[in-house]
Amino acid sequence: MIHETRLIFWSHLRANLRNPAWAVIMLMQPLLYLVLFGPLLENLGGAYADGSDPWLVFTPGMVLMIALFGSAFAGFGLVAELRSGVVERQRVTPASRNALLLGRVAKDMTVLVAQAVVLIGIAIAAFGVRPDPLGMVATLALVALVGVAFASAxxxxxxKTRSEDGMASTLNSLTVPLLLLSGILLPMTLAPGWLEALSRINPLSHTVDAVRAMFASRFDTAEVVTGTLVTLAFAVVLGYVGTRTFQRENA
Incomplete structure (x- = not known):
């Protein structure tokens, strides 16, 4: 299965490299937030309970925005492959059904991590952001896990839907609440109590807390442990859902 996964991975990665427009487009939205919205936060340092640097709060949020939207919309490419018969041709090969999914997910993880590195590099060069080096590496690891979770789903x-229309309506209904209740744009500690309590239901909010703590060198906090465990569990659950669906639909 490893060999088959590698073949699927390289096939899809080469396709991305030949036409990188989608990866660039997915990078542009958080980059615009970083450039146009980030400077507005420079006077909000005192608004944070611990006096955190707003850039160390905002930048990891933008990194996770890439992970959320880049992976959640990965399935649109599969719809096109279903329509063109690519998946049908793969079904008649002896390739493992798990490899058909894992190769695609591995490609999405690679692209997401590359986009995150570019965004962090721009934040460092243009805005003087100084993340903890180990925290930055740990953040990229959590970005990869988020990519596994949402790409698999x-x-x-x-x-299940086999259409762009069905996917678009479903994803818009899910990703917008996930974004707003995750604290990606602003920490949920700034929200009223009822809204902050509601955000705790969102697994992504724990990931956001973890990467912000790690960016600021706060590794000995409960946020890091909770966020890492929740993200890992989320990736395992949605990875299992994706795997089972691929097995059933491609039987």
Whole structure:
């Protein structure tokens, strides 16, 4: 299965490299937030309970925005492959059904991590952001896990809906609440109590707390432990859902 996964991975990665427009487009939204919205936060340092640097709060949020939207919309490519018969041709090969999913998810993880590195590099060069080096590496690891979770779910949704319209309506209904209740744009500690309590239901909010703590060198906090465990569990659950769906739909 490893060999088959590698073949699927390289096939899809080469396709991305030949036409990198989608990866660039997905990078542009958080980059615009960083450039146009980030400077507005420079006077909000005192608004944070611990006096955190707003850039160390905002930048990791933008990194996770890439992970959320880049992976959640990955399934649109699979819909196109279903329509063109690519998946049908793969079904008649002896390739493992798990490899068909894992190769695609591995490609999405690679692209997401590359985009995150570019965004962090721009934040460092243009805005003087100084993240903890180990925290930055740990953040990229959590970005990869978020990519596994949402890409797997997105491919499962693509196999179920088999249409861009069905996927778009479903994803918009899910990703917008996930974004707003995660604290990606602003920490939920600034929200009223009821809204902050509601955000705790969102697994992504714990990931956001973890990467912000790690960016600021606060590794000995409960946020890091909770966020890492929740993200890992989320990736395992949605990865299992994606795998089972691929097995059933491609049997």
């Amino acid at each position: 997105s491919y499962a949704l693509a196999l």
